[in-house]
Amino acid sequence: PKRTVDYKIVLLGESSVGKSSILTRLQNNSFDDNKSSTIGAAFISKKIIRNETDLINLQIWDTAGQERFHNLTPLYYRNSNTAIIIFDLIHLDSFKKAEYWINELETYIGEESIQIRNDIDNNNNNNNNNNNDDSLMKIILVGNKLDLLNGKTCNFENQINEFIKKHSKIVKYFQTSAKENIQIIELFKYITDNIDDS
Ligand code: GTP
Ligand code: MG
Numbered sequence: 001p002k003r004t005v006d007y008k009i010v011l012l013g014e015s016s017v018g019k020s021s022i023l024t025r026l027q028n029n030s031f032d033d034n035k036s037s038t039i040g041a042a043f044i045s046k047k048i049i050r051n052e053t054d055l056i057n058l059q060i061w062d063t064a065g066q067e068r069f070h071n072l073t074p075l076y077y078r079n080s081n082t083a084i085i086i087f088d089l090i091h092l093d094s095f096k097k098a099e100y101w102i103n104e105l106e107t108y109i110g111e112e113s114i115q116i117r118n119d120i121d122n123n124n125n126n127n128n129n130n131n132n133d134d135s136l137m138k139i140i141l142v143g144n145k146l147d148l149l150n151g152k153t154c155n156f157e158n159q160i161n162e163f164i165k166k167h168s169k170i171v172k173y174f175q176t177s178a179k180e181n182i183q184i185i186e187l188f189k190y191i192t193d194n195i196d197d198s
Contacts, residue, residue, distance in 0.1 A: 001055035013086035015065030018144040021178035
């Protein structure tokens, strides 16, 4: 690789939605049915080579979803380039918590410091956002535990769509399964592909 890029990511979301499981899948390609709840926060780093020329060094903070740790989370999202807000596709309560995290980021990072979605992008084949700006934080929404839907649509699919429409600061939405390894690679590939290489 000709160049090394450090890139910071934070995972936010209610306890038990699968934040740590998504990272275990990314790091070890494994899954644990009885994963213990994160205490405080955890950190992993993952090196990804892009286009044979760039070494992307992802520095990922896995926050604790339990309420008693919420006062710590600003320490982890404050310097992040991307925030992944995760909910569980079978628990409406966990989805409602996503709104709390968006509001928290808008308040403490500042609305002007968060990337706005480029909807025009959906109409062409070019995957790269042309208004992509690495000085801005990007917010990605993830519905995890897709395997538990057994091929059915999520019960609150309409609410998810409304929510994305309302929040133009969500640049992308993924449905994942840490358990069955669905869309995990794609999620992190989307992030690394959209890191500005200028
Ligand atoms: P906190 O650390 O408390 O914030 O929770 P977390 O968001 O890190 O959740 P964690 O990864 O610990 O997962 C919680 C439980 O959900 C564990 O029992 C996992 O095995 C399970 N789980 C995580 N991802 C999936 C998934 O994609 N499908 C299914 N079926 N279960 C999952
Ligand atoms: Mg955890």
